[in-house]
Amino acid sequence: MKHYFQKLLTLSFIFFLLTFLSSCRSSPTPVISKADYQRAESFLARNLRTKVYGEGVVPRWIKKSSRFWYLVNTRQGKTFYLVDSEKREKKEAFDHERVAELLSLKTKKKFTRQELPFDSIKFIDDNKIEFEAEKKIWRLDLRDYALTSREKEEKKEEKLEEKSPDGQWIAFTRDYNLFVRSTKTGQEIRLSRQGRKFYEYATYLGWDDLIEGENGEKAPHFFVRWSPDSKKIFTQIVDFRQARKMYLLQSVNKDYRAKLYSYYRASPGDEDVVRLIPVIFDVEKRKEIKIDFPPVPHFIGVRAIWFDDSQRLHAQVFERGYKAVNIYEIKAATGKARLVAQDKNETMVETALSRYRVLSQQGKLLLTSERDGWNHLYLYDWASGQLLQQLTKGGYVVLNIIHVDEEKEQVYFAACGKEQGEDPYLVHLYRVNLDGSDLQNLTPEPANHEVFLSPDKKYFVDRYSRVDLPTVTVLRQLEDGQVVLELEKADIEKVKALGWKFPEPFVAKAADGKTDIYGLIWRPTNFNPQRKYPVIDATYTGPQAVATPKMFARALFHANSSLAELQFICITVDGRGTARRSKEFHNYSYHNLGGGCLDHVEAIKQLAKKYSYLDLDRVGIYGHSAGGYDTVRAMLAWPDFYKVGVSSSGNHDHRMAKAWWPEQYMGYPVGPYYEEQSNITNAVNLKGKLLLVHGEMDENVNPAATLRLVDALIKHNKDFDLLILPNTHHGYRGVYGDYFTRKRWDYFVRHLHGVEPPKYSLLQPQKKQNRSERK
Incomplete structure (x- = not known):
């Protein structure tokens, strides 16, 4: 009996302990x-x-060379480096300590090497740089460290004119029509005559263009593409006449009464949308040439680029519904558009993946397609439109065409999913011959590679990392991917x-x-x-x-x-x-x-x-x-x-x-x-x-989407919480972003942990006015 009670007590204790541990867990x-x-x-x-050093390198190429500078956070403070790819040389772009002393002397303010008051430099030549600080433009001579300044010009409005490549003409608009002006004589020539308000030449519709009230002025924009020989202009007519608008109501402003804003934005299925009508102007003949395809909804657009011969353009146009994308050749003299190639799909052609490149010397076209189940490169004959060859094959995704070397008949492209044993989303740079042979991985490290190609197409900066591999930044030769210079390794200590x-x-x-x-x-x-x-x-x-x-x-x-x-x-x-x-x-x-x-x-x-x-x-x-x-x-x-x-x-x-x-x-x-x-x-x-x-000034996703849901929830007698952020667009910045972050934390703490969150504020001192606070 004694052993029985001891055993019972032992089992009871074990049961209690397990129950206690379970309840704690x-x-x-x-x-x-x-x-x-x-x-x-x-x-x-x-x-x-x-707290991270050596991360986020972005090369800023100097003119069309393979020299570049970059800015990076180091343990000594933010540091500008200058890299000469040909010499395999990296050095500080200037003496940071000396510049800090010079700026302190000139401005009567204290600056240190650790925190210089500028984030960008511009090389005027090999010996001079410029930067902006304290509302002035400073020029530094790197030979003797002479530092001079000039007043910063007031920020100009968007450029509303475009000089021709030969410098002889300036294109501009007046009263919704396109003009050119001679840079020699000042003579003005009117090229279009049908322009009027809501049927406007040489402009475009900005994504976040807001109009005060119903009939306020639209933001001014200008768009032309001169032909290389300066004799023709490609542009477009923007037709607002039948288009509907969306609306926003700004509740907080100087006037103490809500202000109405409107903007042009099409919804799915709308037919009354802003449309683009592409046109060509022959400057010498003062002639307007319509291109022979129908007006295009503004949210699709026309991407047209001149050939070097100035006689033709090539253009990419998606069909509405995105089941097809068409590549055209457009004759500049007549506006006649010839369909060269088409990629189509029963569901849709993904705009984020569809890429093309015209090989002018070869008379060929590179076009991506998912027709075999994966996004790959296809080669066409430009003149006939005949498909010549599929260049890449297999269970991986071509993401972008980086460069085509027509002389060597090679194409460089970014892709993911090709390397066995890797996360299929990791991106690498590859090269393949135009006959589909000799496919090479130029970035073999098992990581995600971000590539920045030099203007002379000889080198590229490779910034690679994984979620468990801090960023490594190197300089490579484009020809073979060989690392020629290590630039940075992220320090996360x-x-x-x-x-x-x-x-x-x-x-x-x-x-x-x-x-x-x-x-x-x-x-x-x-x-x-x-x-x-x-x-x-x-x-x-x-x-x-x-x-x-x-x-x-x-x-x-x-x-x-x-x-x-x-x-x-x-x-x-x-x-x-x-x-x-x-x-x-x-x-x-x-x-x-x-x-x-x-x-x-x-x-x-x-x-x-x-x-x-x-x-x-x-x-x-x-x-x-x-x-x-x-x-x-x-x-x-x-x-x-x-x-x-x-x-x-x-x-x-x-x-x-x-x-x-x-x-x-x-x-x-x-x-x-x-x-x-x-x-x-x-x-x-x-x-x-x-x-x-929701932000009340969100022109990307109109707040009506949330308020309509609120209406439905109320009518179904559902409990919910609502936060409207005044003067806030689609991205939550500044005080509104900080407040939202804290509210999100609080909400999960309160309802998932079941406890009241502490009183807390993330709000930072606001140095700049929130961009959405329109007056």
Whole structure:
């Protein structure tokens, strides 16, 4: 009996201990303190950037040479370097200490070598540079360090004229018509005569052009392309006559009453849109020549470039609905357009992937296409339009044509997915002969390579990294990819001192059970695997993009780095329908933008099986723009999985969005799937906690999209939270951006951890007026 009671007591103790440990593991975080918020703030991108050295090199090429300068943050302060590629030489562009002393002397202000008051320089010649500081333009002679200054000219308005290549003529507009003026005599010649308000020559529609009221003046713009021989001009007529507008109401301004703004923007299916009519002018004959294809919706546009002979242009034009892209040759004398080649697809031709290059010496055309299931290079005969050869083949994606060497008959291109055993999104630079032979990888390191080609096409700067490999920047020869000079290696010791660790890449299966999808996990620096953590999904399923960082800097500076410090496990994942995979993978999102987060749900469930500290009862989601749509869509389609969401600037009904994006991915004309996948249509399904955020001056995604969703939620008696940011466009900057970030933190802390967040402010001293504060 004694042994029986001892055994019973032992079993009872074990049961109690297991129960206690289990309850500790599953219990929510008892408190999120001000210290947690301070730690999260230290991981905001703006703060991390000051702790990383040797990162973010961007070469600034000097004229058409292979010499360049760059600016980089070092332990000594920001430093300008000058690189001579031919000499394999890197040195400081000037004596930073001496310049700081000179500026201090000249301005009567104290400057140090560590923080010079300028971020850009301009080489006037080999011995002189200019820079802007303290509202003046300074010229430094590098031989004797003589420093002179002149007053900075007031910022000029957009240039509204264009000089001809031979310098003989200046093209300009007056009263909506195109003129030229002789630079010798001042004589003016009127080239067009039909221009009038709303039917305007040699202009364009700016993306963020806002008009005060209904009938205020549009922002002035100018657009011409002179022929190389200076005898002809390519331009366009912008026809506003039948176009509809959208509207914004600015509530906060000097006048203490709301101000109306309007802007031209087409929605999916609209026929009453701004249209572009391309035209050519023969300056010598004073003749206007219409090009023989119909007016083009402004959101599609015409990309036309002169041949060197000045007798022809080549042009790329997408058909509305994006099922085809056409490459034309246009005769300048007649305006006759000949279709040279066409790429078409049953779903759509991806504008972010479609590339072409005319080989004038060869009389050939390079055009990308996904016709075999992957985006590859195809070679055509220019004169006949005959397809000659497919240059690249296999299960990888050509992303861009970087350079064509016609003399050596070689093409350089960027691609991802070709290297076995790598993350298929990592980008490399390749070279292939124009007969399809001798394909070479010029950037063999297993990383994501960003390439900056020198103007003389002899060298390129290669900035490569992975999420777990800090950035390395080198100079390579273009011919063979050989490294000729190491420029920078990112120094992240100060970031590591904060406790930061690399986020973890992962591979999961999509909801079809067979397709690999790739993502990334961020954990807090004080991560404890014995605890249970809420999960937050950072989403953007736009089919033109890859949301999961592949480069070191993008991963480090991601919003998840700071958000994870509030005791969350944060993830991103690119499910089916997103970019840079096979055409089959991409087609998943066609007519199906609302299905993007299904693979996210499956990936998170798989991660929870691997990592038991993920709490699937507390899953949140956030996203901006298309990610804002995703966020609400996820909470409506999977309401028992996603419990908390923060949706910012969401395009909640694609019928209200800018035309090009949904017409490409949801289809044209508008079909029933638009309504079926509208967040407004499905608002009745909301169960969780939802914060909706929008900028009142957002001309990209009109705030009406969010307010229409608000209306639907109210009519379904749903509880939600709403934040409207005054004077804020699509990107949240300054005080409004800081406030939004803090509100997003608070929302997840309050509703996923179940505790009240501490009183906290991220607001920084505002040095500049928010660009959206229009007076």
